[in-house]
Amino acid sequence: MLEVGGILSWIHEALSSSCPEWLTLLIEYVLIGVGFLALYALIALILILLERKVCAYYQCRLGPMRAGFWGLLQPFADMIKILMKEIIPLLKNDKFLFFTALFLVIIGSLCTFGALQFSKDLVGIDFNVGVFYVLAISSLGVLGILLAGWSSNNKYTMIGAMRAGAQLVSYELSSGLSLLTIVILGGTMQLSGLIEAQSETWFLFQTPFTWIAMVIYLIAGHAETNRGPFDLPEAESELTAGYHIEYSGITFGLFYVGEYVNMFTIAGIGTMVFLGGWQPFHINAEWAAGFNGVMDMIPTWLWFFAKAFGLVMLSLWVRWSFPRLRIDQLLHLEWKILMPISLLNMLLMALWVTVLVPLFA
Amino acid sequence: MEKTLKMIQSVSSSCTKIDAADVMVSVDKKDLHKVCEALYKDGWDYLINLTAVDNVENIEIVYHISKSSDMEKFMVLKTNTTDVENPIIETVSDIWKSANLYEREAYDFFGVRFLNHPDMRRLFLRPDWVGYPLRKNYDNTPNEGIPSKVHDMDACEDVPSITLDRHGEIVENHTKLFGRNEYVVNFGPQHPSTHGVLHLRVSLEGETIKKIDPNFGYIHRGIEKMMESMTYPQMLFLTERLDYLCGSMNRHALCMCVEKAMGLEIPKRAEYIRTIFDELNRIASHLIGWACMCNDMGSITAFIYGMRDREKIMDIFQETAGGRLMTNYYVIGGVAQDIHPNFVNRVKEFIPYLRKMIKEYHTLFTGNPIARGRMINCGLLKKEDAIALGMSGPNGRASGWHCDVRKIAPYAAYSEVDFKEILHDGGDTIDRYMIRLEEIEESLKIIEQLIDKIPEGDFRAKVPAIVKVPAGEYYQRVENARGDFGVYLKSTGDKSPYRIKFRSPSMVAVSGLDPICRDTKIADLIMIGGSLDYVIPCIDR
Numbered sequence: 001m002l003e004v005g006g007i008l009s010w011i012h013e014a015l016s017s018s019c020p021e022w023l024t025l026l027i028e029y030v031l032i033g034v035g036f037l038a039l040y041a042l043i044a045l046i047l048i049l050l051e052r053k054v055c056a057y058y059q060c061r062l063g064p065m066r067a068g069f070w071g072l073l074q075p076f077a078d079m080i081k082i083l084m085k086e087i088i089p090l091l092k093n094d095k096f097l098f099f100t101a102l103f104l105v106i107i108g109s110l111c112t113f114g115a116l117q118f119s120k121d122l123v124g125i126d127f128n129v130g131v132f133y134v135l136a137i138s139s140l141g142v143l144g145i146l147l148a149g150w151s152s153n154n155k156y157t158m159i160g161a162m163r164a165g166a167q168l169v170s171y172e173l174s175s176g177l178s179l180l181t182i183v184i185l186g187g188t189m190q191l192s193g194l195i196e197a198q199s200e201t202w203f204l205f206q207t208p209f210t211w212i213a214m215v216i217y218l219i220a221g222h223a224e225t226n227r228g229p230f231d232l233p234e235a236e237s238e239l240t241a242g243y244h245i246e247y248s249g250i251t252f253g254l255f256y257v258g259e260y261v262n263m264f265t266i267a268g269i270g271t272m273v274f275l276g277g278w279q280p281f282h283i284n285a286e287w288a289a290g291f292n293g294v295m296d297m298i299p300t301w302l303w304f305f306a307k308a309f310g311l312v313m314l315s316l317w318v319r320w321s322f323p324r325l326r327i328d329q330l331l332h333l334e335w336k337i338l339m340p341i342s343l344l345n346m347l348l349m350a351l352w353v354t355v356l357v358p359l360f361a
Numbered sequence: 362m363e364k365t366l367k368m369i370q371s372v373s374s375s376c377t378k379i380d381a382a383d384v385m386v387s388v389d390k391k392d393l394h395k396v397c398e399a400l401y402k403d404g405w406d407y408l409i410n411l412t413a414v415d416n417v418e419n420i421e422i423v424y425h426i427s428k429s430s431d432m433e434k435f436m437v438l439k440t441n442t443t444d445v446e447n448p449i450i451e452t453v454s455d456i457w458k459s460a461n462l463y464e465r466e467a468y469d470f471f472g473v474r475f476l477n478h479p480d481m482r483r484l485f486l487r488p489d490w491v492g493y494p495l496r497k498n499y500d501n502t503p504n505e506g507i508p509s510k511v512h513d514m515d516a517c518e519d520v521p522s523i524t525l526d527r528h529g530e531i532v533e534n535h536t537k538l539f540g541r542n543e544y545v546v547n548f549g550p551q552h553p554s555t556h557g558v559l560h561l562r563v564s565l566e567g568e569t570i571k572k573i574d575p576n577f578g579y580i581h582r583g584i585e586k587m588m589e590s591m592t593y594p595q596m597l598f599l600t601e602r603l604d605y606l607c608g609s610m611n612r613h614a615l616c617m618c619v620e621k622a623m624g625l626e627i628p629k630r631a632e633y634i635r636t637i638f639d640e641l642n643r644i645a646s647h648l649i650g651w652a653c654m655c656n657d658m659g660s661i662t663a664f665i666y667g668m669r670d671r672e673k674i675m676d677i678f679q680e681t682a683g684g685r686l687m688t689n690y691y692v693i694g695g696v697a698q699d700i701h702p703n704f705v706n707r708v709k710e711f712i713p714y715l716r717k718m719i720k721e722y723h724t725l726f727t728g729n730p731i732a733r734g735r736m737i738n739c740g741l742l743k744k745e746d747a748i749a750l751g752m753s754g755p756n757g758r759a760s761g762w763h764c765d766v767r768k769i770a771p772y773a774a775y776s777e778v779d780f781k782e783i784l785h786d787g788g789d790t791i792d793r794y795m796i797r798l799e800e801i802e803e804s805l806k807i808i809e810q811l812i813d814k815i816p817e818g819d820f821r822a823k824v825p826a827i828v829k830v831p832a833g834e835y836y837q838r839v840e841n842a843r844g845d846f847g848v849y850l851k852s853t854g855d856k857s858p859y860r861i862k863f864r865s866p867s868m869v870a871v872s873g874l875d876p877i878c879r880d881t882k883i884a885d886l887i888m889i890g891g892s893l894d895y896v897i898p899c900i901d902r
Binding site: 055058059060061155156159163228229231232235236237238239240320321322323324325326327328329 | 544546552553554565568655656657658659660661662663665666669725726729731732734735882883884885887
């Protein structure tokens, strides 16, 4: 009753009863597009406030308190401020690449965000190669960051971009491998298919290897969002702001928003492939039927957001407790520790699926 | 000491002993290098300070030297040149590395050029500055001596030096600081991790540091020059503006220097209060040092924790002295006013609180595998290097150098308390990191011993309305939070000093950046800078 599917099908029926089919589709596409953009911006605002509040509490502070009750209007005030700021033009830089970089980052972030399945009915993109799509499109951001650092014509941004290139490309390997481990277990690359396979038990509780994959995915995903202890590309105390030093006003704001939503996207993908996406928590036993019934009463979108924000909180916790790694330690962690473990884990998962499961079945 | 004197006399016939009380030796400038070499071989390997004094008829260079193995030994070596127009003196920077920056400073302010010094650039002022500001005949009317052409400090790569050629003629050489193809990045003067307005030019190869050239002077206020026209009570206010994080201790140095010179007896109560204040100030300074270093490594939470606890010390200061960062509390002869009735209780509450918090710091940061992985075996400073650079204080003690002035030449109430001088022998970043946290605990111990025993009585001695220091030269050392802080005072018996010079432990720390950071990464430079804990206003006096 709290599901959004009813509303969506009502809109669809109302439209198709009064319009020809092509117009219905057109209006629906536009509506979905606008809806996604709005959700994208809203989640960014929520995350910005959440981060500021959570980090304040970790540090025995209050955080923003002045704008609105408990500082709730702070991100809106920030947004208005950043929209009104001047975009400072640079004299000697490649202007075309400079602004292209920005759009690459934001497009990569938005397209990955579009692949999230927020509830049973609230699904934007659902390819049969969903996991592949997510891995591919999220790499656009790396390109954007590299271009941003390069085209700013600044030594600091250059160092930041080089660090980002090394870091993001490396960590994409681990996160990709851990997603593939789950693809082996689920037997499909379609995200909705993966979620469907978790209706009884989440993947996390199906095999021990899923745990390893999830830990690696969370570390690598955290590194991909450029957040401490992996915030080397923008290391504040070393490179002042890294690759986006020269961006000002809303051009900086888009980087900022993109980064926050990426954090949510990483958490959302983690939720979908490890924690059952919008699937409620079920105990797969006779006696727990009542418990499962209660769990089913909670709307599926709430399940999704609760799990995703839980993972976001985990990332904030790490972000605000750990010091930063050095570039060689960062690469050491990826290439010598995480990657071999992921590869081994994938092999074991394949053995589990092909040998052990048929053996006991 | 007699032995040393005999040794010097055997090297140089021109050597004369000036003062009976302090060992003060005057050497002819042509024998200077020989004498210094002999002294160095004799174990006098720690050049504390080098000062130039303009006596109008001649220019004098004063060396304060000590032995690293036995820091109680202290001597003053002097030399002078009567060629005021073009003073040239042989360098000692090849003997004591720490002389490098001191000699550049002397050149900058007095125009004394040092023969064979590798780098005779100005230290604080722009290369095109006209005149030498601390010379007595310097024309400091406004608009005079202000550079006429705009000079790009970043592009200043010309390094002059003077040497003797085969015929004994002086020749000027010019070299370039950086090669044509070096990737030079400016760290500062505006940068979040330079702890002030420090400008480092860093030559990089990828992420690896090849060379660092520190550039000072962005906030130089000419405090030493200003003081020459101030009375002694006025001067005190400026001492706290040197190293603002340990203002009380700097002020203590000048107070003691003047008091000793005047032969003032300080009430016991004032000495106890000063010691407690000094130690509280040291804790506050170390807390900031710790916090900033954690911030430099990317741990902002630790930074806020350190600032939070330091705030409590600031509140204690405010209640008694009125000031927070700059307490303006010590005066010549004692302290400005008596302690606040709450002072003792608040300090007693603070001690157990901070002990608990330090445990938290260790849980949050010291034990963190990332932090340990970055600090251990990184930024190695060997004991010999620490001594050669004159890097005393916590940085030197982290390398195993026994150099705590509180132990070596106890002042105020330090001789009456029982505390340990923390020594580590690794000399890497984690030793410098740990030593600050451990020193906080020692400071707490000192305060604990004194806080209940503050004697009754006056808090201030009777001081003449006009403070005049008898003619002579005085040097007073204190241990501030960054190391061996010293005041050199030359008086002609007037109500303001003839020449005053502060030994800045921060300058020494920055001079150590280049040797420590070579072949480390950018991230290490920032972290090591944090672990050396320098404060720029102390350099840019």
